[in-house]
Amino acid sequence: MTEAAAGGREERTRAVPTAPLPRLEPVTLRGHGIRLEPLAEAHVPGLQGVVADGEIHRLPFAPHVPAPEAVEGSVARLTADVEAGTRLAWAVVREADEQVVGLTTFMNLALADRGLEIGNTYLAGSVHRTGVNSAMKHLLLTHAFDELEMLRVEFRVHHLNLASRRAVEALGAHRTGSCDRTASCPTARCATRWCTRSSRRSGRGSGRCWSSGSVAGARAESGKSS
Known part of the structure; x- marks a missing residue:
């Protein structure tokens, strides 16, 4: 290996954050016409309207x-x-209009490995296919990769929810497998796991493998799950 190659490899290695993350603290995220506010009791009336809008709580692939x-x-x-x-x-x-239109979370935190899942998401039926879901995921991925320096972000999408699967694909996520059968999802292969990774892992600096252009382009979305 040449000195230049060795030096480049060392530089790429230093670019990958390896220290475990401390406890994550709530923060407000804003952009693309929406605001993500740390969840509070004050949001309950708005969220009651959200789940009633389109009766999204009755969808068979959204038990959450x-x-x-x-x-x-x-x-x-x-x-x-x-x-x-x-x-x-x-x-x-x-x-x-300052209207609450949905809920989302970072869950299954693996801070020692710098990974997490974006899930437990739901949006009012009236904002499906309006760009809100893409804008929300853009804010979450930017926060995860650029601010928290995560190395891996996962999504789990019900296999029947084709619109959400297309939306996650448009973000640049890669399918990595199917989830196990659970009490809340008793049929085999009920959910598909998708993963998007920071390109720091492959030594390309501070970029990421998801496409920020999807905010404008990924309109084939549902926001019903994932």
């Missing part, structure tokens, strides 16, 4: 979406997870 009467308890559980340091959760607010 609570019925309107169950939203308060769901928010309490999610905020307890945040307090425990096992999750970050946000209400999605449309800035044009």
Whole structure:
């Protein structure tokens, strides 16, 4: 190996963050016409309207979406997870009219390995295919890769939710396998795991393998799960 090649390899190695992350703290994210606010009890009325909009809680591939009467308890559980340091959760607010239009979380945190999953997401039926889902994921991926310096972000999408699968593909995520059967998803191969990685792992600096252009282009979305 030449000195130049060896030096380049050493430089790429230094570019990959390896120290475990400390506890993640709630933060407000803003851009592309929406705002992600740390989830709070004050968001309950808005989220009750969200799940009633299009009756998204009745979708067979979205068992994580609570019925309107169950939203308060769901928010309490999610905020307890945040307090425990096992999750970050946000209400999605449309800035044009300050209306709550959805919810999303960072979950399954693997801070020692710098990985997490974006999930437990749901959006009001009236904002599906409007660009809100792409904008939200853009903010979350930017925060994960550029600010938290994560190396891996995962999505899990029900195999019947073709619109969400297309939206995740448009972000540059790669399919890595199917999830195991669970009590909430009793059929085999019910969910597909997708992964997007920071390109720091392959030594290309501070870029990432997902496409920021998808905010404008990825309109084939549902926001119903993932």
